[in-house]
Amino acid sequence: MSKRRFAGAVGAWLALELLGCGGPSSSEEAPPVGEVTSTLTQVTSFGSNPGNLRMWKHVPASMPANAPLVVAMHGCTQTANAYTNTGWNALAEQLKFYVLYPEQVSANNQNTCFNWFEPGDTARGQGEALSIKQMVDKMMADHSIDGRRVFVTGLSAGAAMTHVMAAAYPDVFAGGAVMAGIPYKCATSMVQGFSCMSPGSDKTPAQWASLVRGAYSGYSGPYPKMSLWHGTSDYTVKNSNQNEGMEQWTAVHGIDQTPDLSDTVAGYPHKVYRDSAGNSLVETYDLTGMGHGTAIDPATKFPGTNVACGTAGAYVLDTNICSTWHVARFFGLDNSDTVAPSVSLTSPANGASVSGSVKLTASATDNVGVTQVEFLIDGAPVGTDTTSPYEYTWNSASAANGTHTLVARATDAAGNSTTSSTVSVTVSGGVSDTTAPTVALTSPTSGATLSGAVPLTATASDNIGVSRVDFLVDGAVVGQGTLLGGTYTLTWDSTSASTGSHTVRARATDASGNSALSALVTVTVDQGSARFSETFSNNGPDNTGWSLTEWTLDASDQMGSASGKSILGSAVPAFSTVTRTASVTVKLAASPRLSYWRKLDLYGANTTASVSFQVVVNDGADRVVDSVTKGLGGVTESAWTQRANLDLSAYANKTVTLKFIVTAKDLSSTVSRAKAWVDGITVGP
Structure with missing residues (x-):
């Protein structure tokens, strides 16, 4: 295919800034075609190669059958061999997985940046994206690789291409790790690329997710889990791109943008976003004070070895955290733990009446080890214990009298988590709550003519808290409202009602059982009225x-x-x-x-x-x-x-x-x- 080139000194500088390297830097010359570097072997035939890329691989000694594969992509001005400084080859020798290194050539881009903003290179079945997919196919044809454990990672332009491969080929990749990248399809031209790098593009999670889902139309299978890393002092690719990337992939996975775990790793803020089953699907690392690059820590030795985590160099930065190791664990390459803990809330008993200070206790076990147990009351986390016996003292006197729900959630070092069965208790001697909620029916309005599916909406508030809002038609409950954006909503099928006049109202209830009704609204149901x-x-x-x-x-x-x-x-x-x-x-x-x-x-x-x-x-x-x-x-x-x-x-x-x-x-x-x-x-x- 015809590849876009950036000609002249100004064009080269703009391309370098745009594609994520921040300024001129010396780059290593690629060895002649077919040559073996100290760590990599070139593969010269791997399909039609429409993106005109080079393919390099690292094959550790004594590989087992059905081993994983990691695809690692360099940043601008780098080569495949330079990106081995991140430590992926050394870790592959220990954990026994293959490493594939796609490499850009100057004929495609003067600064050897992957063309992450070119539509012809970022779509499924085209250009550079297809070339990388063909490299994966070649690895699987030549080696015994577990197709369920193929992963992709990269820096800068390579990180943007990581988003591309995860979006365009979700059927190929089980996970991705993005080092200072830009969300998928943020840009489809060079001009847009500048804006994406800084100040960045602000889209809703749903908009970002729609771009990913549009990359493989009709696909209904699982999408890759994603690990996102970014320096807070990155002036080449603004670190707001990490939050946009988080929004893109959480929305793709159908989970919210509220972290289920917020902690620090090696002193850096770390957040994990999980599904309802406790699976960690998206994580972020905010690398405080770090610039543009991949984070390594040569002082860290891979477990059981004297092998250092990477070698510092251009855009491979010694920041005292080994991203390679943490990403490998996120991918499950360490083979140490894929089993979630078991946990049960042992006290108080289900159905118990409690008052004053109440000790919540939980038992938790794991095949490797439990790192923490969280206690949640009415769905909200209230305390955490990191050592057994796992305990939390709850001052129930500050809670409203009435029924409350308790659960415990255990997490292990690999991020696997499990939530216990729910325990319901009745609080007495708590906050005396005799104040009923206030509630107002906001839709439909009085005198409205209704047909088909009708949205019923209400607002409600309480001095302690609203526990539920029910909607009533002609005095009978037709359903419980769902709280969305401060409004309780329920869709009512009005075809179940006879033609003519009906009454609609809402009822709000708090934890103490106090309830209140909204004003009565009279409506007319006529299925032939609405066009x-x-x-x-x-x-x-x-x-x-x-x-x-x-x-x-x-x-x-x-x-x-x-x-x-x-x-x-x-x-x-x-x-x-x-x-x-x-x-x-x-x-x-x-x-x-x-x-x-x-x-x-x-x-x-x-x-x-x-x-x-x-x-x-x-x-x-x-x-x-x-x-x-x-x-x-x-x-x-x-x-x-x-x-x-x-x-x-x-x-x-x-x-x-x-x-x-x-x-x-x-x-x-x-x-x-x-x-x-x-x-x-x-x-x-």
Whole structure:
């Protein structure tokens, strides 16, 4: 294929800055084709090689069958041989895994940077990404490799390519480790690449995840676990890229962005994000004070050896933490521990009545060793013990009288964790809580006509805490609300109700059993009334006719059912104007009215910037029916807001295009943004 080159001194310098090396540095000359270096052997034939890369490998002595494989990619101005300074070969000799080193050539990029921002090199089945996949295929053809244990890591441009390989080939890689990298598809051009490096690109987790899922359309299997490392003093690739990468991969795995473990390793902040089963799927290391490079520690010897963790050099930095060893453990290459601990809460007993100081005790065992046991009350961590017997003293006098749930969670050194069975206790002598919650039904509104799936929403508060909110139709509970963004929501199937008048209200209950009812709302159910209803309850549009090319489905923030989605539009300009539109074709009846729910995040940087959200009806000409525009300043809606009964009678009995539009214009900076979430759309009389 034709490869992009950067010609001239200025072009070379720009490419070097862009692709993640920060300035000129001497690079090692690659050996002649087919030659063996002190540690690597070149493989000269490994497929069609559309990316025109070189392939090097390290094969330790006395390899067992079904051994793992690590793919390690160098940064700009480096070579494959230079990147062996990170210690991967030395560790491979001890733990018995293969190491593959793709290598860029100056014919593709003057500074030997992998072309992480070129669409032709970052898509599945194309360019450099396909060449690297073909190298993996060659290794598996020539050696006995366990296809379930293939991993990828890299520095800088190689780290960006690590994101690429994990996204484009999730069926190949079980894990990735990113050293000062940039999220997948942050850039698809050189100009965008500059912005991604600094100040970075701010997208929602759902937007980042959508880019990954789009790399292999139709794929439904597991995605690689990811370890993300970044220096806080990295002035080449801004370390905010690590947080964006965390958001990308946690969202891909369907887990939230709140760490399940926050600790320090070798003095550096470390966070772990786990799924509901306790599997560590994403982790981050914030390397305080470190610049641009891969972290090593020559003073650290790999376990059971006198072999040092790496050799310091250009962009291989002695920072007193051995990233190679910690990543190998995260990948499970050390073979020391893949078994989760067992844990049980031994006191108090399930169903016990407690008061005053209550000692919580747990027993925990592990095949290697338990590192800590956390105690959680009503789902919130309250204490940790690192030595057996595992104990925590809970002052139940500070809790509300009533029922509370207790669990213990054990973690081992490899990050495996297990949560105990739940124990329920009843507190007496605690906070005397005779104050009932307050609750307000926020949807539907009085007099509304309903059909199909109807979002019921309420807000509630209490002096101690709300334990649940139930929704009642005609006095009977139809379901318990889910707390989303400060609002309790439930999607009610109104087809279960007869045509005619019905009452709706919400009931809030606290831990002491105090409860309160909202005001009664009278509505009319008429399945023939609504011409259009959209709640995205099927993890996508419920209706045909949608165009969501410029918006994305967002499962992380929705107004209705927790199993559904909303749609999210985001416009972030950089000295330009950006407009994002979602649209759907709707056949209107007589006297139509539009209702929908929204959340806005509009921010304008200065007097030359403006951001807006609009709802437009197009029946031959665009006509704005709802709009929020902001220049200097911002508009942030932290909770869902309903816009109800907007008059569309001017378009009665017409087929129209309903558009939701976010626009951001900023001609002097890159910090403005316009974001909008939309859900619960209905059009009816």
